[in-house]
Amino acid sequence: MNEINNSSEINNSSESNESKRIGRRIGRQAGRGTRIGRSALSLAALALAGTAVLAGCSSENTDSNNKEAAEGAPSEQASASASLPMKVTASIYDRGAVAAGEGTYEDNRWTKYINDNSGVQVSWVPIPRNQEADKFNVLIASGQAPELLATYNRDFIVRWASEGAIQPIDDYIEKYSTSYKAYLEEHPELKPYLTLEDGKMYAIASLRPTRANTAIFIRQDWLDKLGLSMPTTVDELVEVAKAFRDNDPDGNGQKDTIPMAMSTSYMAITDDWFMARSGEWFVEDGKVVQSFFTGRYEAALDFRQLAYKEELVDKEFATDKEFSRQKQLWTTGRAGIFFSNVNMDNTMSDLRKNDPNAKLSVVPPLETEYGTNGYQLEVPNHLLTAFNKDLKNPQAAIKLVDWLIDEGWEPLTYGTEGEHYEMKDGIPVTLDLDKYKTEVSYASEYRLVQQERMTPEYVTARAGEDPNDQDLAALKSTIIRNSESYDFRKDFPYVPPVAEYSTIATQFEAKWKEINTRAAMTGISAAEAVKDIRQAWESLGGEQATAKVQAWYDANKDKLQ
Amino acid sequence: MSSMRGERMLGRAALPAASVPKTRRSRLRDVYRDRYLYVFLLPALAYFIVFKYVTLFGETIAFKNYRLLDGIWGSEWVGLKHFRTLFNSEDFWHVLGNTLLLNVYHLAFAFPAPIVLALLLNEVRAEWFKRAVQNLLYLPFFISWVVLGGMIVSLLSPSTGVVNALLGLFGVEPIYFMTSSVWWPVVFIVSTIWQSAGWGTIIYMAAMAAIDPGLYEAAKMDGAGRLRQVWHITLPGIRGTIAVLLVLQMGKMMDVGFEHVYNLQNAAVFSVSDVISTYVYRIGLQNAQYSLATAVGLFQGVIGLILVLIVNKTVKKLGEGGLW
Numbered sequence: 001m002n003e004i005n006n007s008s009e010i011n012n013s014s015e016s017n018e019s020k021r022i023g024r025r026i027g028r029q030a031g032r033g034t035r036i037g038r039s040a041l042s043l044a045a046l047a048l049a050g051t052a053v054l055a056g057c058s059s060e061n062t063d064s065n066n067k068e069a070a071e072g073a074p075s076e077q078a079s080a081s082a083s084l085p086m087k088v089t090a091s092i093y094d095r096g097a098v099a100a101g102e103g104t105y106e107d108n109r110w111t112k113y114i115n116d117n118s119g120v121q122v123s124w125v126p127i128p129r130n131q132e133a134d135k136f137n138v139l140i141a142s143g144q145a146p147e148l149l150a151t152y153n154r155d156f157i158v159r160w161a162s163e164g165a166i167q168p169i170d171d172y173i174e175k176y177s178t179s180y181k182a183y184l185e186e187h188p189e190l191k192p193y194l195t196l197e198d199g200k201m202y203a204i205a206s207l208r209p210t211r212a213n214t215a216i217f218i219r220q221d222w223l224d225k226l227g228l229s230m231p232t233t234v235d236e237l238v239e240v241a242k243a244f245r246d247n248d249p250d251g252n253g254q255k256d257t258i259p260m261a262m263s264t265s266y267m268a269i270t271d272d273w274f275m276a277r278s279g280e281w282f283v284e285d286g287k288v289v290q291s292f293f294t295g296r297y298e299a300a301l302d303f304r305q306l307a308y309k310e311e312l313v314d315k316e317f318a319t320d321k322e323f324s325r326q327k328q329l330w331t332t333g334r335a336g337i338f339f340s341n342v343n344m345d346n347t348m349s350d351l352r353k354n355d356p357n358a359k360l361s362v363v364p365p366l367e368t369e370y371g372t373n374g375y376q377l378e379v380p381n382h383l384l385t386a387f388n389k390d391l392k393n394p395q396a397a398i399k400l401v402d403w404l405i406d407e408g409w410e411p412l413t414y415g416t417e418g419e420h421y422e423m424k425d426g427i428p429v430t431l432d433l434d435k436y437k438t439e440v441s442y443a444s445e446y447r448l449v450q451q452e453r454m455t456p457e458y459v460t461a462r463a464g465e466d467p468n469d470q471d472l473a474a475l476k477s478t479i480i481r482n483s484e485s486y487d488f489r490k491d492f493p494y495v496p497p498v499a500e501y502s503t504i505a506t507q508f509e510a511k512w513k514e515i516n517t518r519a520a521m522t523g524i525s526a527a528e529a530v531k532d533i534r535q536a537w538e539s540l541g542g543e544q545a546t547a548k549v550q551a552w553y554d555a556n557k558d559k560l561q
Numbered sequence: 562m563s564s565m566r567g568e569r570m571l572g573r574a575a576l577p578a579a580s581v582p583k584t585r586r587s588r589l590r591d592v593y594r595d596r597y598l599y600v601f602l603l604p605a606l607a608y609f610i611v612f613k614y615v616t617l618f619g620e621t622i623a624f625k626n627y628r629l630l631d632g633i634w635g636s637e638w639v640g641l642k643h644f645r646t647l648f649n650s651e652d653f654w655h656v657l658g659n660t661l662l663l664n665v666y667h668l669a670f671a672f673p674a675p676i677v678l679a680l681l682l683n684e685v686r687a688e689w690f691k692r693a694v695q696n697l698l699y700l701p702f703f704i705s706w707v708v709l710g711g712m713i714v715s716l717l718s719p720s721t722g723v724v725n726a727l728l729g730l731f732g733v734e735p736i737y738f739m740t741s742s743v744w745w746p747v748v749f750i751v752s753t754i755w756q757s758a759g760w761g762t763i764i765y766m767a768a769m770a771a772i773d774p775g776l777y778e779a780a781k782m783d784g785a786g787r788l789r790q791v792w793h794i795t796l797p798g799i800r801g802t803i804a805v806l807l808v809l810q811m812g813k814m815m816d817v818g819f820e821h822v823y824n825l826q827n828a829a830v831f832s833v834s835d836v837i838s839t840y841v842y843r844i845g846l847q848n849a850q851y852s853l854a855t856a857v858g859l860f861q862g863v864i865g866l867i868l869v870l871i872v873n874k875t876v877k878k879l880g881e882g883g884l885w
Contacts, residue, residue, distance in 0.1 A: 134846035164630025318740045318829040506848040514831035
């Protein structure tokens with residue numbers, strides 16, 4: 001589930017493999033205490049036991065709170081709310097990106113800045129980025145979830161709402177908000193993403209800085225050296241990769257080049273070429289169908305098998321679960337084609353450190369027998385913030401949101417004027433990229449809402465004098481421009497909120513991942529692999545789920561544009 | 562009187578005393594007399610009540626459609642619905658099969674490993690060597706599976722791993738152990754032995770230390786060699802310990818340590834490495850199907866209990882003490 005829905009967030013996640021690993025490790029070690037018992041089970045039991053004990057204490061409270069919220073006259077409630085302390089707890093993605101000298105996710109210069117300037121005291125609860133599903137579930141089930149729950153995964157919002165863990169927010173916006181209310185009126189396109197089936201809004205979000213996401217980088221210096229031109233079709237990409245493999249592009253006299261390095265984007269991009277992203281729904285002739293059964297998916301399987309057989313990718317990718325080997329291949333100059341995404345600053349600068357002459361380009365969308373599909377285009381909304389049912393002071397929450405969208409997002413994006421940036425022609429230009437990366441870049445995580453717009457011109461203008469930064473900005477601009485000028489096929493803007501599907505999605509994902517890996521590494525034909533996937537789908541009750549998704553689609557297709 | 566008191570404290574040994582009928586009054590007096598001992602018992606009792614018994618109440622959600630908003634009480638009863646779902650799903654049987662298979666391997670190879678190791682260590686004469694070896698053997702037990710998992714993956718890597726480099730010396734083609742569904746269970750069991758066999762020797766060594774040295778001396782007089790001594794004195798001497806540990810191990814037949822599997826698992830070997838603990842993690846924690854996950858856990862627990870009961874009975878029939 002996690003992966004499927006978060007594919008829309010690859011953007012942020014794959015860059016920080018390092019941090020994910022750390023986060024995961026922390027998470028696992030936390031789980032270690034229960035090792036004597038049945039680890040996973042006892043974790044679950046612990047969570048459930050927590051509820052058992054806490055339910056007794058908290059259910060009374062919440063019931064009366066809800067009743068008040070429902071029945072209390074607005075004015076009464078407002079005054080009651082005003083007398084409450086302006087405090088709120090909120091979740092924050094932990095990507096392990098806060099440097100030791102900066103403090104922690106709970107306490108650093110930016111959390112202090114928020115507390116000093118927003119008029120709201122915020123306690124942050126870190127959620128390991130790669131374990132959000134289990135972490136959120138445990139916190140919610142044990143009644144310890146923060147008051148504001150921020151996620152990129154809309155499916156969580158759907159589930160939390162149906163579980164009754166979060167509450168609708170229309171009234172709060174109406175009553176307390178000014179700035180965010182105005183922002184939402186300016187951007188009505190956000191509303192469908194925030195509104196659930198019951199017609200109520202359950203989350204707060206602003207627009208994404210850019211909707212670009214996945215990208216392929218290529219060593220332009222290698223292309224030049226071997227006299228090759230930029231590939232425009234998938235077949236040409238294969239030819240280029242073979243040339244990289246055979247013709248010693250790095251000139252070290254050894255045939256040690258592994259042409260293509262992966263990240264979480266590898267599956268995504270190779271699926272997207274053929275308009276069949278694993279696990280997503282498509283509409284073919286008015287019928288909803290899982291990507292695997294579109295008839296196009298075989299082509300993606302074939303490509304991955306070919307890449308493995310021809311040694312165009314690392315043969316040990318299967319055990320490289322965090323993609324650390326892959327990243328190393330790229331940053332040490334052993335790979336020439338990198339399946340990555342728009343936020344790749346670290347890997348790019350690491351490569352530059354190892355090989356100052358490395359010259360990079362962005363591979364344009366590639367043509368296949370099915371036409372040319374663009375790179376992934378994100379949903380318009382950024383982070384989704386939901387309000388816990390036990391939220392004590394909604395006014396404080398709204399105040400924080402209003403402050404963030406008004407002014408708070410700017411320092412959290414650019415840093416402090418004079419220290420991290422300088423205004424030039426109305427655009428904040430970063431002074432020292434390294435300093436910015438350490439002291440400011442992690443702060444963007446705290447922007448529950450923001451108004452940053454990453455246009456190509458803006459990205460280029462923001463980069464400082466340093467030629468390296470300029471190059472990176474140029475690459476980014478190209479990616480953003482590509483995302484704007486090519487169509488990306490996405491038939492469902494978000495996962496259809498159908499319970500029959502979401503209950504089997506995680507289990508199904510485990511299956512198709514296995515079949516995919518096996519198909520890539522062995523000689524089984526794509527048709528056989530798809531047959532296996534279909535069998536797994538059917539044994540999980542996939543046909544029923546398809547029927548339900550079809551019904552949902554038929555009822556909602558006018559809204560899905 | 563004082564000897565009776567001692568016996569009561571030892572619990573099981575107090576059988577003859579229990580046959581003497583006791584009035585409630587004198588029982589109370591005993592409690593009063595031993596009041597400080599009972600106070601010492603309280604924290605342990607509280608621990609078991611709060612963390613082991615109260616939580617059992619949560620198992621009821623296996624028979625309900627658990628919704629957070631409704632809570633454990635309020636959720637609607639659905640009877641055996643979740644169990645029916647489970648028993649009708651291919652995945653569950655598949656996962657159950659994997660779990661049992663790995664545990665059978667465990668019983669066959671990993672369970673005897675510490676016994677063999679302890680017997681060997683017991684025969685070592687040089688004390689310093691014995692201690693050094695013991696310490697080295699304990700070491701992996703204190704390393705987290707996260708770290709061990711990473712070490713295993715790199716040791717077994719077909720391109721850079723030591724193991725394949727060694728095999729290469731004998732002209733063996735590199736083997737990608739971690740993604741082969743044949744090799745993966747082997748790696749799993751060998752890594753279990755590596756991690757815990759050393760630690761497991763402790764309890765056997767203790768049992769061996771309790772064997773009367775006079776027996777060995779007598780055996781030597783009768784001309785018994787080393788192997789004879791091991792066979793006729795050491796092994797029978799630790800038989801009771803082996804039996805108890807075997808019964809405990811049976812209780813884990815339905816269980817494979819989550820961290821161990823999770824850290825060695827990868828998508829290529831999912832079909833042989835998906836076990837109950839990873840399945841519960843996926844449906845319960847990741848997919849938030851709490852009721853279904855609890856049903857799996859309950860099923861696992863009940864089968865574990867039944868196995869313990871059966872094996873305990875068998876062991877007792879064979880003349881050992883068993884667990885109770």
